[in-house]
Amino acid sequence: MNATVQRSLPLEEPTPHSAAQARLHPEKANAHVRFSQLGKVYEGQQGPVTALQGIDLDIERGEVFGIIGRSGAGKSSLIRTINRLEQPSSGQVLIDQVDIAAFNEDKLVELRRRIGMIFQHFNLMSAKTVWKNVELPLKVAGVPKEQRKRKVAELLELVGLQDKHDAYPAQLSGGQKQRVGIARALVHDPEILLCDEATSALDPETTQSILGLLREINQRLGLTIILITHEMAVIREICDRVVVLERGRIVEQGPVWQVFGDPQHEVSKTLLAPLQHALPEDLQTRLQAQPSDKHASIVLDLQFTGSDGNEPDLSALFSAFGGRVSLLHGGVERIQGRALGHLLLAVSHSPLSVEELLTRARKQAQHAKVLGYVA
Amino acid sequence: MWLDRLWQGVIDTFLMVGVSSLIALILGIPLAVILVTSGKGGIFEAPNVNRVLGAFVNIFRSVPFLILMVALIPFTRLIVGTTYGVWAAVVPLTIAATPFFARIAEVSLREVDHGLIEAAQAMGCRRWHIVWHVLLPEALPGIVGGFTITLVTMINSSAMAGAIGAGGLGDIAYRYGYQRFDTQVMLTVIVLLVVLVAVIQLGGDRLALRLNKR
Numbered sequence: 001m002n003a004t005v006q007r008s009l010p011l012e013e014p015t016p017h018s019a020a021q022a023r024l025h026p027e028k029a030n031a032h033v034r035f036s037q038l039g040k041v042y043e044g045q046q047g048p049v050t051a052l053q054g055i056d057l058d059i060e061r062g063e064v065f066g067i068i069g070r071s072g073a074g075k076s077s078l079i080r081t082i083n084r085l086e087q088p089s090s091g092q093v094l095i096d097q098v099d100i101a102a103f104n105e106d107k108l109v110e111l112r113r114r115i116g117m118i119f120q121h122f123n124l125m126s127a128k129t130v131w132k133n134v135e136l137p138l139k140v141a142g143v144p145k146e147q148r149k150r151k152v153a154e155l156l157e158l159v160g161l162q163d164k165h166d167a168y169p170a171q172l173s174g175g176q177k178q179r180v181g182i183a184r185a186l187v188h189d190p191e192i193l194l195c196d197e198a199t200s201a202l203d204p205e206t207t208q209s210i211l212g213l214l215r216e217i218n219q220r221l222g223l224t225i226i227l228i229t230h231e232m233a234v235i236r237e238i239c240d241r242v243v244v245l246e247r248g249r250i251v252e253q254g255p256v257w258q259v260f261g262d263p264q265h266e267v268s269k270t271l272l273a274p275l276q277h278a279l280p281e282d283l284q285t286r287l288q289a290q291p292s293d294k295h296a297s298i299v300l301d302l303q304f305t306g307s308d309g310n311e312p313d314l315s316a317l318f319s320a321f322g323g324r325v326s327l328l329h330g331g332v333e334r335i336q337g338r339a340l341g342h343l344l345l346a347v348s349h350s351p352l353s354v355e356e357l358l359t360r361a362r363k364q365a366q367h368a369k370v371l372g373y374v375a
Numbered sequence: 376m377w378l379d380r381l382w383q384g385v386i387d388t389f390l391m392v393g394v395s396s397l398i399a400l401i402l403g404i405p406l407a408v409i410l411v412t413s414g415k416g417g418i419f420e421a422p423n424v425n426r427v428l429g430a431f432v433n434i435f436r437s438v439p440f441l442i443l444m445v446a447l448i449p450f451t452r453l454i455v456g457t458t459y460g461v462w463a464a465v466v467p468l469t470i471a472a473t474p475f476f477a478r479i480a481e482v483s484l485r486e487v488d489h490g491l492i493e494a495a496q497a498m499g500c501r502r503w504h505i506v507w508h509v510l511l512p513e514a515l516p517g518i519v520g521g522f523t524i525t526l527v528t529m530i531n532s533s534a535m536a537g538a539i540g541a542g543g544l545g546d547i548a549y550r551y552g553y554q555r556f557d558t559q560v561m562l563t564v565i566v567l568l569v570v571l572v573a574v575i576q577l578g579g580d581r582l583a584l585r586l587n588k589r
Contacts, residue, residue, distance in 0.1 A: 083497055105501065113499040123494035126589045127512040136508060137498040168588040184498065194497075 030097065031058035032224050033082055033192065038091035040077050040248070051077040052248040055091070059226060061191075064218050066235040066256070067228045068271060069245035075228035078245065079194050082226065083115045084108060095192075113141060116185030116223075120197035122177040124169040124184075130156070131165040134183045141188070155183040159213065175206035182213065186221070193217070195227035199234055211237045232271050236260060236335055244268045261305030261340035262366065276342065279371065280329055283344075287372040296373040297346035298354060299328065302365035306338030313364055320360040323350025346374060377560060380547060385567065387461050387543040391533045395468035396526050399476045403525075404518070406432070406473065407480035408506055418492065418502045432474040440471050440532045444539065464541030468532055476525040483517025484510055516587035523579025527572050534568070544568060 038055040041048045052074045059065045069075050080086035081093050084100055092099050100111060124133050134155055138148045156162050159179035169177055178198060185193060195214065199207040215238045218225050229235065235242050235256055243253040244267055251265040263269045279287075287299065304312050312332060318325045325347050332341035343365075347357060354370060361368035406428070412418050413425040438446070444467040448458050451466040487510055495505045511518075537545025544564050552561030 085493055085496060109499045109501060112497055115497070117494070117497040119490060119494060121490055123488070123490040125491060125509060125513060127515060127586070136495075137500075140498070140500050140504040140508065170589050188499070 030061075031094070032061040032096065033059040033226065034092075034094040034097075035078075035081075036092045036094065038078075038081065038093060039089050040074070040081070040086065041089045050248055052081075052088075055248075055250060057243060057250065057253070059224060061224055062218075062222050063240045064215070064225045064227070064238050066239035066242040067226070067245055068230065068232065068235055068242060069228075070267065070271070071230060073245040074248040075230075075245055076196065077248075079196055079226060079228050082192070082194060083112050083117060113137070113188040114190050115192045115194060116188070116190040117194040117196065118178065118181040118185050118198045120200050122169070122174075122181045122201075124177055124180055126169055129166050129168055130161060130172070130180050133169070133180055134187055137184060137187050151187055152183075155187055158186070158217075159183045173206070174202050175209060178202065178206075178210050179213070182210075182217070186217065189221075190223060192224045192226065195225065195229075197229055198227065200229065200231070207234070208237075214238060230271070232260075232275050236275070236333075240336070244271070255336065257306045257335040257338040257340060260335055261307065261338070262303075279344065283328060283374070286374045288374070289372055291373040292375045295348060296375050297324075297326075297348040298350075298357065298373055299371040300345045300347060300357065300361060301367075301369050301371050302343045302345065302361055303367035304332060304340050304343070305366040306335070306340035307366055309338060311339045312343065317345075317361070317364045320363070321345075321347050321350055321357060322352060324348045344371070377551065377557075381544075381560070381563060381567075384537075384542065384544045384547040384564070387541075388530065388533055388537075388545075388571075390461050391464050391468055391536065391541065391543055392526060392529045394465050395472050395533075396476075396522070396529050398465075398469045399472035399525060399529075400522060402473045403476035403480055404511075406477040407484055408510065410477065410481045411484040411510070412502075412506065418505055432477060435470060435474040436478065440467070441535055443467055443471055444536060459540050461542050464533065464536035464543070468529055468536060471532060472525055472529050475528060476521060479521030479524060480514070480518045483514040483521060486517065487513045516583045516589075519579060519583040519586060523576060523583070526575050526579070530568065530572060530575075 035055045035057040038052055039050070040052040041050050043049075055078065067075050067078060077086050081088050082095070084093075084103070088101070092101060094100075095111070100108075103111060125136065128136065131152060134152045135148050138151060143151070153162070156165065159182050161176060161179050161183070164172065164176065169180065172180065181198075193214075198214075199210050202210060211234065214225060214227075217223065218238075225238075227234070227239070239256050241254065242256050242259050243250050244259065244265060245251070246265070246267045252259060252263065252268045259268060260272065260275075263272050283299070288296075291298075302312075302317075325345055328344040328346050330341060330343040332339045332343075334340075350357065352360070358368050358370065409419075410425065410428055410432070413421040413428070415422065417425075435443070444464075447467045447470060451463050452458050454466050455462045457463050491509055491513060492505055495509045500508065533541070533543050534545025534548070537543040537547070538549045540546070544567060548561055548564040551557040552564065
């Protein structure tokens with residue numbers, strides 16, 4: 001519970017031992033899940049295929065951690081090494097500082113009961129009712145009947161399916177199936193929840209409600225959530241930190257606002273592209289590399305990365321430009337309490353040189369560049 | 376007079392088919408489970424066991440029943456002490472039915488989505504739990520369908536066994552219909568067999584449908 005409460009505190013006021021502070025001083029933290037030089041090689045038909053290599057990563061207790069990448073980047077393999085559905089070829093996975101590689105079936109079963117998992121295609125037993133599906137993990141663990149009854153009822157209520165006890169999965173919508181999946185994953189009160197593309201088969205509205213539920217669970221139960229996805233929107237919605245995976249390697253990592261506000265790697269930029277305000281087509285066609293006359297407007301692209309923690313100060317910006325400024329396109333969004341985004345401005349009748357405009361723009365925005373001129 | 380014999384024939388057929396199919400059910404399901412789980416990537420991976428069992432099943436499946444029955448005569452005598460009558464027919468019928476049914480059940484078990492097995496492992500199921508709580512319940516509609524086919528096939532084979540002295544409807548049709556040209560008996564037997572098969576098929580289909588929650 002502690003980690004959760006503390007996690008919601010502002011970053012500026014870290015309390016001792018909080019997850020936030022742990023993030024600032026990773027060397028002091030006892031990672032909940034630690035990957036150390038992890039590698040995975042599959043024996044393919046045309047020789048060995050490297051799925052993961054040299055993965056070093058710490059995931060803190062109580063955080064929502066996102067792993068994103070294009071398909072085939074190794075996300076699935078990586079998340080599956082945590083509950084050993086996938087056996088690493090090299091390196092270690094440490095959970096609470098314990099190397100899980102040597103676990104026998106007994107210890108593995110015990111470990112898996114501490115780790116819940118939900119899946120893209122839900123993977124519910126079609127021959128069992130909602131109730132029996134959620135009850136199954138308890139049943140195989142030998143939990144007495146009365147206790148099972150209490151726990152299953154409690155979880156079905158948590159996910160809002162108290163009226164679907166006797167329904168079969170085929171009678172449920174996708175969102176309801178995933179709720180059953182979540183209830184089933186939580187039935188052993190796990191400390192970690194693994195989400196394998198949990199919303200990729202759902203429509204946008206259902207995705208929102210499932211992500212909302214996951215966030216609520218993370219805050220109420222304080223469990224660590226590790227999710228993989230190929231959708232940046234999912235990361236933006238609930239993650240605290242993210243790594244970008246490409247060809248089995250980590251190519252970028254950091255707090256979500258940072259990776260979103262100022263992506264460094266090409267793959268991150270590509271993945272972010274659908275969320276970004278591209279230059280509208282009509283402007284694109286009007287844009288010229290050189291000014292046609294002295295009244296032509298300069299089109300500036302200002303990027304706010306959220307790194308200073310402030311919102312864009314428009315009045316300061318406009319008075320600094322000293323001309324006519326119109327907003328062409330863009331906007332900011334808030335991620336983890338930080339405002340980030342792009343603004344496309346057209347500046348005309350300014351007495352300042354282009355270089356001076358850019359210098360002044362950079363006082364407000366983290367990045368600024370000239371896109372061109374419009375008449 | 377012949378009506379009594381007909382009645383006896385029905386009972387004999389039921390006995391032969393019932394006993395051999397029941398044994399096939401009891402032996403066939405574990406056999407199918409072993410065939411599926413011992414295969415490559417299976418939860419009890421054991422390639423050698425898989426190969427040997429698979430070969431056994433294939434051998435018995437490829438021998439035509441009439442030949443299998445004759446070839447098994449010494450074995451049958453060893454088990455039941457005689458090569459004549461209903462119980463003597465049960466031995467080759469069982470030996471034919473078990474691999475037949477096991478192969479059909481194997482297909483149903485194999486069709487269980489691998490994601491379900493993965494989910495079961497992730498929730499902390501032991502391997503036997505996966506067999507009992509996931510593989511068998513999920514494959515049950517298919518297994519019921521397969522058992523229906525096995526029953527119908529065994530009625531077919533039991534008629535063949537009847538022709539070499541096992542009793543049952545096949546025996547009656549052969550002796551009265553073929554050897555004495557008694558068309559009435561022949562037709563009655565045919566009608567009885569058609570009704571019997573139809574009832575079994577219909578019952579099996581209904582049950583499979585009711586069990587299928589997909």
